[in-house]
Amino acid sequence: MPWGGLGLLPNPEMKRRTQHYGYVFSYRYRKILENLVTLPQFLDFIITRCISQGIIDTPPNMCIVNEYNPGQGIMPHTDPSTFGPTILSLSLSSPCIMTFSHVTTEKNSKNNVGSSSCVILREYAKIKKPLRLPTLDIKRSDRVLWA
Numbered sequence: 001m002p003w004g005g006l007g008l009l010p011n012p013e014m015k016r017r018t019q020h021y022g023y024v025f026s027y028r029y030r031k032i033l034e035n036l037v038t039l040p041q042f043l044d045f046i047i048t049r050c051i052s053q054g055i056i057d058t059p060p061n062m063c064i065v066n067e068y069n070p071g072q073g074i075m076p077h078t079d080p081s082t083f084g085p086t087i088l089s090l091s092l093s094s095p096c097i098m099t100f101s102h103v104t105t106e107k108n109s110k111n112n113v114g115s116s117s118c119v120i121l122r123e124y125a126k127i128k129k130p131l132r133l134p135t136l137d138i139k140r141s142d143r144v145l146w147a
Contacts, residue, residue, distance in 0.1 A: 002019075003017040003018065003019055003067075004017070004018050004019065004020065005017045005018045010024045010026065010033060010034075011026065011027050011028065013027070013028055014027060015072065016066055016067055016068055016069065016072055017066070017067040018064060018065065018066050018067070019064070019065040020036065020062075020063075020064055021036060021039050021040055021043070021062065021063040021064075021065075022035075022036055022037075022038070022039050022060070022061050022062035022063055023035055023036060023061070023062045024036060025062070025064060025082075030080055031080070031082065032082055039059070039060070039061070039062075039063055043063060046090070047059050047060065050088065050118075055088065055118070055120060056086055056088065060084075060088075061084075062083070062084075068096075076101060079121070085122065086120065086121065086122050087120075087121040088118055088119070088120055088121075089113075089118065089119040089121070090117075090118045090119075091113050091114065091115055091116065091117050091118075091119075092115070092116065093115060094115050095112065095113060095114045095115050095117075096113050097110050097111065097112055097113070098110075098111045098113050098119060099111070
């Protein structure tokens with residue numbers, strides 16, 4: 001799968017490189033644009049391990065790989081319901097700090113995410129605590145987002 005972002009389709013407006021598996025998601029329109037059928041086999045080991053560990057009950061139908069460069073972050077957002085009830089964020093390369101902000105109280109919760117670790121976001125966290133990755137908190141990271 002080729003990289004997108006940085007001027008390349010399907011999300012040329014992105015300032016980071018992305019790869020989409022299962023579905024193509026448009027960050028601009030906040031919706032799924034295209035069904036890519038099944039996830040590639042190289043993800044089978046991770047999916048099987050997540051199921052055997054009780055992290056998820058069924059295999060995900062979508063995977064987004066994001067590459068963040070030093071000093072990069074993402075804007076505050078709430079993931080769309082099309083991503084399903086559970087989202088896994090797997091950090092592959094370097095640690096970062098994920099900041100969650102409660103939508104009504106606006107209280108922030110900073111969470112250290114180590115390299116090779118997994119963050120699990122279930123329904124409540126996705127709705128009540130939008131994710132924000134401030135620009136100064138990321139060194140270098142390849143992240144896998146499961147939906």
